[in-house]
Amino acid sequence: MTSTLPANTDEQRLIDSLRAGDQAAFETLIERYHNQLLRLAMFYVTNHAVAEDVVQETWLGVLQGLARFEGRSSLKTWIFRILTNRARTRGQREGRSVPFSDLAVAEAGAGETGVDADQFWPADHSSSANGWVSLPRNWNELPEDRLLSRETLARVQAAIAALPPTQREVITLRDVEGWSAQEVCNVLEITETNQRVLLHRARAKVRREVEHYLNAE
Amino acid sequence: MKRDYFTCRELVELVTEYLEGALSARELAIFEAHFSACPGCIAYVEQMRQTIKLAGRLSADSITPQARDALLLVFRNWKKVGSNA
Numbered sequence: 001m002t003s004t005l006p007a008n009t010d011e012q013r014l015i016d017s018l019r020a021g022d023q024a025a026f027e028t029l030i031e032r033y034h035n036q037l038l039r040l041a042m043f044y045v046t047n048h049a050v051a052e053d054v055v056q057e058t059w060l061g062v063l064q065g066l067a068r069f070e071g072r073s074s075l076k077t078w079i080f081r082i083l084t085n086r087a088r089t090r091g092q093r094e095g096r097s098v099p100f101s102d103l104a105v106a107e108a109g110a111g112e113t114g115v116d117a118d119q120f121w122p123a124d125h126s127s128s129a130n131g132w133v134s135l136p137r138n139w140n141e142l143p144e145d146r147l148l149s150r151e152t153l154a155r156v157q158a159a160i161a162a163l164p165p166t167q168r169e170v171i172t173l174r175d176v177e178g179w180s181a182q183e184v185c186n187v188l189e190i191t192e193t194n195q196r197v198l199l200h201r202a203r204a205k206v207r208r209e210v211e212h213y214l215n216a217e
Numbered sequence: 218m219k220r221d222y223f224t225c226r227e228l229v230e231l232v233t234e235y236l237e238g239a240l241s242a243r244e245l246a247i248f249e250a251h252f253s254a255c256p257g258c259i260a261y262v263e264q265m266r267q268t269i270k271l272a273g274r275l276s277a278d279s280i281t282p283q284a285r286d287a288l289l290l291v292f293r294n295w296k297k298v299g300s301n302a
Contacts, residue, residue, distance in 0.1 A: 021296050021299065023289070023292060023293075023296075026288075026289075026292045027285075027289070030280055030284075030285065030288050031279060031280055034280040034284060034285075034288070035277060035278055035279065035280055036277070038284075052284070056287065056288065056291065059288055059291060059292075060291055060295065063291070063292065063295040064295070113230065114229050114230055114232070115226075115229045115261075120224075120225055120226040129224065130224030130225060130226040130227070131224065131225045131226075131257070132225050132257035132258075135256055135257040135260060136257055136260040136261045136264055137260060137264075138260045138263060139260075139263065139264055139267045140263060140267075147267065147271075148271070148274070152271065153271060153274060153275060156268070156271045156272055156275060157275055160272065160275075171272065175269050175272035175273055176272050176273065176275050176277060177277055178273065181237060192239070196233055196234060196237055196239060199233055199237075200230070200232070200233035200234075203233060203265060203268055203269065203272075204229075204232075204265075206268050206271075206272065207264050207265055207268040210264075210267075210268060210271065211264065
C-alpha cells in the first residue's frame, strides 16, 4: 500500500511532466488507472464499448482540464471524479441510471453475516453461548509457501470475482489496489459506513473461501 | 447496547471496524477485553489480516495494447492542438 506523502510527490511530478507534454508521464497514468476506470465505468453504462468510450473521453478530459487542475483533491481522485461524472451522464442518456451509491446502499443493507451461523454455539448454550464451536486455525502456523501459494492466490481471486458487484469493487480498490477508505468514499460517493460494510462482507467471504481451501486437506 | 461484553459471534462482525479504527472508545475497550482473552477470536482476526495481505498480492491487470495505442493517439492530438493554440 502506498502512503500519502510519496504518492503526492509522485503525483506532482506527473502533473508537471504532463503539463510539459511528456508522453511517458501519460503512459504511466494510463498504465496505472485505465483498467480501474474501465471497471468502474461498467457500473454506469450498459456495455463494454460504451464504457471504453467513456474512459477515452475521461482521458481527454484529464488532458484538457490539466491546466485548470488546482490540486484540491489528489490527481487520482480528480481523474476518477471526471470518469464517474461522465459515466453517469452517459448512463442516464442510455436510460440506465443506477448510481453506484444506490447499488451500494442496497447491497450494504441486506442482512448477512461474515461467519456461518453454525460456527458458533447457540445463544442458549450453557457455558459457551455464541462462542466458537471449534477455534479458527492459526494461519501463521502454516508453512508460508502454502499460505502464499499460487493456488491460494487463485482462490482469493476467484472469491473476489464471485462477490456482488459493489462488494467486489470496494475490496478491489481497497485491498488489491491499495486505495484509502477516504479515496473510495470520494470516488464512489458512498458513506464511510457503507464503504466499511461492503468491505467487511467482501473480506469475510474471501476469508471463508481461503479457509475452506486451506482446511480441505 | 448496555452490555459491557461482546460475544465471539458479535466480535467477528466488528473486525473491519476494529481494523479501520472506526470503533468508539467504549466499543474498542470492550473489543480488546474480549480479544485479549479469546484464542478463537485472535486467530480469526489474524485470518482477516492475512486475507487482506493475500488480496494485496494479486496484481491488477494492465491496459490492453489496443487501448494504449488509441490513447497515445489522443495524447498526441491533444499535444498538437495545445502547441498550436
